[in-house]
Amino acid sequence: MPELPEVETFKRYLDKTSLNQTIKSIKVIDDRVLDIDGLSLKELVVNNKFESSTRLGKYLLVNIGKKYLIFHFGMTGDLEYYNNKDHEPKYSKVIFHFNNGFNLTYISLRMFGRLDIAESIEEFVEKKNLGTDAYKMNFEEFKRALKRRTGIIKNVLLNQSFIAGIGNIYSDEILFKTKVHPKTKIDSLSESKTKELFTNIKEVLKVGIDKKGDLSTFPEYFLIPHRKKDDYCPICNSGIERIELSGRHGFYCPNCQKESI
DNA sequence: AGCGATGTTCGCCG
């Protein structure tokens, strides 16, 4: 599922279930999800504990001693905490067994997610060239970062080295709320639209976090329930359109979201 | 049964 609100939900879930318990052993079911070798992973976690966690964009960084275990969820990643007595969740790729008889499993259905290890958050940010987290960025920083950008607004929002955490679905929702066409050139945005865009990034992400990343619970007047062919805009009732850019599919309302500002 | 998918990375182009 994971864009920023989903990863934030995973963070809260991990914090609630899995912190400060000794990890007895791990089971690597498919090592293709590992960016590190299985031995280093074992060495890092076995007989140690998840001490705390930090979310950065779409990544979840779990502090263990001086290092970080990094969860990335790709498009279909998930976490599940379950009892030994229950059966292993489907598509589990790596399982952490705790002393208390429970397990945390890292699930990845389509193999796009990865686990990695970093010596520090700074090192990781540099390695991935990550921008400031979308939920933590302030307006001054947003404007400063925008100055160097010239591309299409949707691609800018999706660019993790500019602002980290926004993905395809939330970018569409943010642009819908701001009433801006996804192909609008970023440098043509007025000051007031820029401010509005910034505000809406926060607001849309906040709704997502409040909804625990569950897109099926979004209100009717959002674009999200209408992201399908032949559906209609909840604001003006025009037909929703689908466009392709950079290999991704976006949805927008051609009446509410005009190209010119 | 083929298409599409909420992610990142890489390589080409200007």
Add this chain to the structure above:
DNA sequence: TCGGCGAACATCGC
């Protein structure tokens, strides 16, 4: 040298 953008990646559900 850097930013922008399209393609590639793996696999399963609808």
